[in-house]
Amino acid sequence: VSGYILGLLTIAYYFGVFSMAWDLLFGFANEVNFGPTFLIGLGAYTAGILDNLYQPPILVCLIAGALAAVTGGVVLALPALRVRGPYFGLTTLVAVLMLQNFVVVAAGLTGGEIGLTVPDVISIDDKVNYWIALGFMTVSGLILYGLARSPVGLILQASGQDAVQAGALGFNVTKHKLAAFIISAFFSGLAGALLVFYLGAASVGTFIDVTVGVQVIIGAVIGGRRTILGAVLGAVFLIGANEALRPLGDLSTFIVSAMALVVVLLFPSGLLGLLTRTKEAV
Numbered sequence: 001v002s003g004y005i006l007g008l009l010t011i012a013y014y015f016g017v018f019s020m021a022w023d024l025l026f027g028f029a030n031e032v033n034f035g036p037t038f039l040i041g042l043g044a045y046t047a048g049i050l051d052n053l054y055q056p057p058i059l060v061c062l063i064a065g066a067l068a069a070v071t072g073g074v075v076l077a078l079p080a081l082r083v084r085g086p087y088f089g090l091t092t093l094v095a096v097l098m099l100q101n102f103v104v105v106a107a108g109l110t111g112g113e114i115g116l117t118v119p120d121v122i123s124i125d126d127k128v129n130y131w132i133a134l135g136f137m138t139v140s141g142l143i144l145y146g147l148a149r150s151p152v153g154l155i156l157q158a159s160g161q162d163a164v165q166a167g168a169l170g171f172n173v174t175k176h177k178l179a180a181f182i183i184s185a186f187f188s189g190l191a192g193a194l195l196v197f198y199l200g201a202a203s204v205g206t207f208i209d210v211t212v213g214v215q216v217i218i219g220a221v222i223g224g225r226r227t228i229l230g231a232v233l234g235a236v237f238l239i240g241a242n243e244a245l246r247p248l249g250d251l252s253t254f255i256v257s258a259m260a261l262v263v264v265l266l267f268p269s270g271l272l273g274l275l276t277r278t279k280e281a282v
Contacts, residue, residue, distance in 0.1 A: 016219070017136065018036060018216045019217075019231035019234060020187070021188045024180055026220065027225045035095050035213060037209065038099050040189070042189055043068060047062060058122060058197055061197070065189050070186050072185065076181075113203075117200065136190075223271055230272030
């Protein structure tokens with residue numbers, strides 16, 4: 001397998017983790033987070049800035065990135081979870097715009113619009129990077145899948161379907177949604193930090209831009225909502241389709257968006273549900 005394909009899959013696997021983490025909050029708690037890149041960006045830039053300034057062991061940078069995302073997630077979730085409906089999503093979207101503006105304004109620290117270059121990378125071997133990404137995605141998927149099928153996941157589903165009734169049954173809805181947000185933030189931040197040390201750089205367009213968040217969301221939705229693992233399928237499909245259609249220029253975005261829309265409208269259970277039904281039919 002060529003280094004080009006391995007590199008493409010490596011990025012797709014990290015985006016798979018982004019989509020899985022997002023699906024935990026939306027698919028189960030029914031809270032639409034329009035700002036997944038707020039958490040991803042916090043993890044990526046914290047790890048990158050720390051490495052750029054002090055060059056500690058990469059593991060320290062990764063932990064710092066994950067903790068920064070968790071801290072930011074808690075700060076964002078505490079007020080955001082007090083509102084209902086579209087206001088939660090709008091709150092998370094505003095957080096992304098604020099982080100994006102901060103990165104541009106604090107150019108001396110973050111690299112601004114040009115981007116931040118990190119002096120260290122995990123490995124220069126394409127195969128090593130591939131297996132690290134695959135292993136991380138697999139472990140993350142197993143943990144998130146197990147959590148989704150645990151009593152906590154069932155409570156999240158109940159609160160997502162009817163928060164009032166779930167509260168009447170004695171469940172602390174806000175506490176469980178906050179826990180889901182924290183877990184989502186941890187995996188998003190850690191994946192963002194790992195991706196920085198694979199790419200060797202961080203920029204707004206790569207980690208924070210709203211269009212990146214849209215890609216994360218679409219990957220989870222077309223893969224199959226409330227499946228966790230379907231998010232991986234959706235993310236890999238999107239990354240692969242975007243790359244395959246790149247020669248078409250701006251038309252590629254239209255085609256990929258149209259394909260995603262067809263899947264969402266005609267196959268509500270997503271690509272994973274479609275494959276499952278096809279397998280059963282055969």
